[in-house]
Amino acid sequence: MTRKLIRARLLTFHTEPNGPDDTQAYDYIEDGALLVAGGRIEAMGTFSDVSPMACDVPVIDHRPYLVMPGFIDTHIHFPQVQVIASWGAQLLDWLNSYTFPEETRFADTGHATRMASTFYDELVGHGTTTAVAFCSVHPQSVDAFFSEAARRNMAMIGGKVMMDRNAPDALLDTAQQGYDESKALIDRWHGTGRARYAVTPRFAITSTPDQMRAAGTLAAEHPDCLIQTHLSENRDEIAYTAELYPQARDYLDVYERNGLLGPNTFLGHSIHLEPREIDAIADNGAHPTFCPTSNLFLGSGLFDDAGLRARGIGNAIATDVGAGTSYSMLQTLQDAYKILQLQGQKLHPLRAFHWITRGNAVALGMEDRIGTLDAGSVADFVVLDSAATSAMALRMERAQDLSEELFVLQMMGDSRSVVETYVAGVAQIGDRAARADTGLKESGPILAA
Ligand code: GUN
Numbered sequence: 269m270t271r272k273l274i275r276a277r278l279l280t281f282h283t284e285p286n287g288p289d290d291t292q293a294y295d296y297i298e299d300g301a302l303l304v305a306g307g308r309i310e311a312m313g314t315f316s317d318v319s320p321m322a323c324d325v326p327v328i329d330h331r332p333y334l335v336m337p338g339f340i341d342t343h344i345h346f347p348q349v350q351v352i353a354s355w356g357a358q359l360l361d362w363l364n365s366y367t368f369p370e371e372t373r374f375a376d377t378g379h380a381t382r383m384a385s386t387f388y389d390e391l392v393g394h395g396t397t398t399a400v401a402f403c404s405v406h407p408q409s410v411d412a413f414f415s416e417a418a419r420r421n422m423a424m425i426g427g428k429v430m431m432d433r434n435a436p437d438a439l440l441d442t443a444q445q446g447y448d449e450s451k452a453l454i455d456r457w458h459g460t461g462r463a464r465y466a467v468t469p470r471f472a473i474t475s476t477p478d479q480m481r482a483a484g485t486l487a488a489e490h491p492d493c494l495i496q497t498h499l500s501e502n503r504d505e506i507a508y509t510a511e512l513y514p515q516a517r518d519y520l521d522v523y524e525r526n527g528l529l530g531p532n533t534f535l536g537h538s539i540h541l542e543p544r545e546i547d548a549i550a551d552n553g554a555h556p557t558f559c560p561t562s563n564l565f566l567g568s569g570l571f572d573d574a575g576l577r578a579r580g581i582g583n584a585i586a587t588d589v590g591a592g593t594s595y596s597m598l599q600t601l602q603d604a605y606k607i608l609q610l611q612g613q614k615l616h617p618l619r620a621f622h623w624i625t626r627g628n629a630v631a632l633g634m635e636d637r638i639g640t641l642d643a644g645s646v647a648d649f650v651v652l653d654s655a656a657t658s659a660m661a662l663r664m665e666r667a668q669d670l671s672e673e674l675f676v677l678q679m680m681g682d683s684r685s686v687v688e689t690y691v692a693g694v695a696q697i698g699d700r701a702a703r704a705d706t707g708l709k710e711s712g713p714i715l716a717a
């Protein structure tokens with residue numbers, strides 16, 4: 269069994285920090301060590317405590333960098349890697365002009381396979397080790413997505429978008445086909461290695477009532493799958509949904525009445541919510557998913573994080589590439605901070621870094637495996653340089669404490685701060701050139717979902 273000892277400054281959270289002084293919420297270890305064995309964290313603590321357990325184990329010294337759990341992105345579109353930065357439109361025009369045409373290309377397995385490789389390079393290059401992704405309507409896009417994740421031993425969640433109307437013919441399935449293809453993909457991928465499947469009706473506009481019912485049936489038949497969709501992102505989208513579903517009490521009811529609302533449900537955007545919708549989300553334990561760079565890019569609106577949290581709702585946070593403008597969860601936190609500022613709300617860096625690690629893991633019900641550096645977790649972690657650019661280095665000269673350092677990463681960080689990303693104990697960046705030629709240099713153990 270491959271073992272290694274990682275020496276660095278370590279940060280991991282036990283609970284969401286209540287405020288800047290809540291030091292009980294996390295462990296920060298100046299001279300820390302992670303003992304990694306068989307792709308998992310066997311021990312975490314001070315270097316002086318952990319190193320005696322690791323006789324003859326190679327030491328990888330990442331000092332003075334900061335190691336924290338790999339970032340978790342809870343809403344991203346795999347077939348939109350070449351849609352990112354498409355100019356000038358809000359949601360519905362953006363979908364019709366750029367996104368739908370691009371997604372038709374994923375009918376081609378060769379294209380999907382090439383894009384999957386670049387997609388994962390971007391994720392790990394930005395410190396993301398787990399993501400929840402929408403694939404295209406084509407089952408082959410899901411196969412490409414999960415095959416590449418398996419090759420890299422990454423804990424990925426995804427699903428084929430079900431969509432049977434209001435899009436180009438080349439992107440449409442039918443209610444029955446959407447059900448059958450999704451079911452076959454669940455059988456093939458859910459629980460295979462680290463993969464989990466998400467039942468994925470794209471959104472109300474692109475699914476007929478028949479298809480929405482079929483999605484509900486699938487979800488009921490597979491209660492441990494996730495459910496992902498979009499909700500109340502844009503005013504025109506909401507108005508069109510009301511026309512298409514005249515019997516629904518509101519937008520959320522389209523999903524709720526079909527059994528698609530529960531603790532495994534991730535509702536992308538959830539910006540313009542009615543009081544009844546907020547009640548139902550709270551009552552059902554679903555997760556509104558804040559996508560700050562996307563909401564600014566498409567001019568969608570301001571996510572009311574504090575209002576939802578006050579109702580006990582567990583918000584997730586995500587990039588939403590390709591409407592999102594960066595793969596970086598650091599840049600995502602930067603825009604989240606600004607969106608909350610516009611509403612008189614605060615995003616303290618301790619809470620921010622909890623959110624993109626353990627917080628998103630808790631929303632996914634996976635905090636026993638990912639999102640912390642606790643012993644027993646899979647060794648998915650990121651090595652961060654808070655002084656990666658000259659401007660960051662200059663600012664860091666004046667940083668007094670951990671919170672200030674984290675805030676520099678939150679406001680100024682991006683892929684340049686990601687020194688290394690480990691997936692199941694295997695470094696993904698350092699040997700990227702070699703991997704491109706030869707496949708993974710060191711293959712990790714196969715882990716369960
Ligand atoms: N609503 C339905 N599909 C999409 C999508 O691909 N991106 C965003 N941002 N919203 C959507």
Ligand code: ZN
Nearest residue numbers: 343498536588
């Ligand atoms: Zn989306």
